[in-house]
Amino acid sequence: MTDTPTHAPQSTDAQPGPIARFIRDTELDTRMLGMVGALLMIWCVFHFYPIIANLLSGNGLNFGLGLFITPRNLWNLSVQTSMTGIMATGMVLVIITRNIDLSVGAIVGVTGMAMGIMQVNVLPPILGLGNPMIWIVSVLVGLILGALIGAFHGWLIAYRGIPSFIVTLGGMLVWRGFAFLSADGKTIAPMDTTFALLGGGPTGSVGAVGSWIVGALGCIAVLWILSAGRKSRRKHGFPLRPNWAETVLALLGCGAVIGSVLVVNAYTWPKGIVDAYVKANPDVVVPEGGLEISTGFAIPVLILIVVGILMTILMTRTRFGRYVFAIGGNPEAAALAGINTKWMTLKIFALMGMLAGLAAVISAARLNAATNALGTLDELYVIASAVVGGTSLAGGVGTIYGAIIGALVMQSLQTGMVLIGYGDGSYRMIAVGVALVLAVYLDNLYRQKTK
């Protein structure tokens, strides 16, 4: 290579650039930064595409055409992401331990039907229509049924040695069949009114004050995590982050929390629902220019947040999570270390099944009906979310937050295609399929480079 111009030796190793130094000192995960960056880029493309298209066709600049980065769309996006996101957090565990679960969509279908039948046909005659126990019992039935189905799959995989791909492929067909048979293919509706709130919608949201409370708790959590981490490092004499880096992290964390509160509160109830609300509550004073009611965080989004936090704690702070990673890294070593890998596999699939049951709660509540088609193809979006979020199909690697961001990316692509006028299913499928393959390819490049 004699024709390459010779450069002066670069001193990047000794003196890292400002960005490298920033990342080193804040200890932020570069992979996560990349994913968040990609997400924001996708949002911008979908937002500005109609604006630019309009400009190019000679109709002038009109920023009002951008529909993606609006409170309304972002709020919808959050609700649509919650179902896939909840299941993706469980799929991370399944994939880390070198398994796969193709049956989650079918489990959503069969548990959704079970909950529908419980609250429409079984419980009201026993408890009386509108009894508050109805939704609680129904949800429990869904969660327990999902966990039992998952445990059964896990038992076949761990104790009977059938590959997870086969067990859950069979399960996908079997449970979808049961979902149809459970009510001879009929749709069960409407759901219990309290149950329906779990699906979100303007009434199934916590409003402005509730959202600010959630936001305040979030900020307290961010600050607590940072200070607890610092205390623990000091106790064991490990190097601390510089003060400025801690401050930046605190500002970023709290900023993201407060920003999301502002967004969901900026989305106000649609006019029709406000009118119905005013009609139902005649003593409400309607100010001039109409009543504006902030929607706030939707309940399914809060469920996703809680699930995400609990699953993150499970994976990073408990023995169970440590064993999940160990089994994924080296199953034989995990067994030799005294870990009961079969029992772990059973529990992981049971957890996955329960999360599918939880997703079914939201799915059925959002639709205000239980149908046997509930959750169709969800398994593919869930697996795609986990993989786009950095879970390695080779096992041993994956994060909960990654899977949730992955779910957000996948949902953004779907929603975005609709908003820019390619809502036709075929274009959407092409976009999602291409994004999945591209994401995994980029991730491979990233991993090779950081190795």
Place this chain on the structure above:
Amino acid sequence: MANTGTPLVEMRDISIAFGGIKAVDHVTIDLHPGEVVGLLGHNGAGKSTLIKCLSGAYKADAGEIYINGSRAEINNPRDARNYNIETIYQTLALADNLNAASNLFLGREIVGAGGTLDDSAMEAETRKIMARLNPNFRKFNVPVSALSGGQRQSVAIARAVYFNAKILIMDEPTAALGPQETQMVAELIQELKKQGLGIFLIEHDIHAVMDLCDRAVVMKNGQRVGTVNVNEVTDEDILGMIIMGKKPAQAV
């Protein structure tokens, strides 16, 4: 040798077969405190299989294990650990995606309030033991897949030593090591021996066996050829046992 007291470990008449092949065929061995017993033989002679019955990785088809004279039931690795039996496997048995501390404490994590993992405490303990075993070890916060063969080996050794083992099984502990690290392992074995541990050492290198072991057990085709006191025999005697299955006069 003055091995007259109760043996630390006695494996009596152990047999195990895989699909009709007798991997271990009625083998009896014992080990006393402060003693290093070498296990020798060709690849496939049954050394590792025999020793895995003691570490809980396999369950013997027949035979009994006695620890300090009383019958021991070892059905899985956890049982073995409860008898203070620690094993350094030939494959090292490390989870490549976890860091040194997580591997060291795998299955025996330090937990804090509410049963949550205390990673800082585990890292601090790992730093302490590594400072003793391998002072050059610095890579505490990376997965062990990023470590060199010698560094990985020292993690596996640290895991076996940290938990106050009384019985240590080392399956070719120096196979992946350079000369300097091999010397460190030899010194460690001498030190542990002085502390009164009993050590089973599976080793191919005759010279290492002659240097480190008190007795040597030679196996061939799943059977025990004989047991010798190392200081009573020559290299050639042991080689003859390994290759020809020829039992010298001194052997029992």
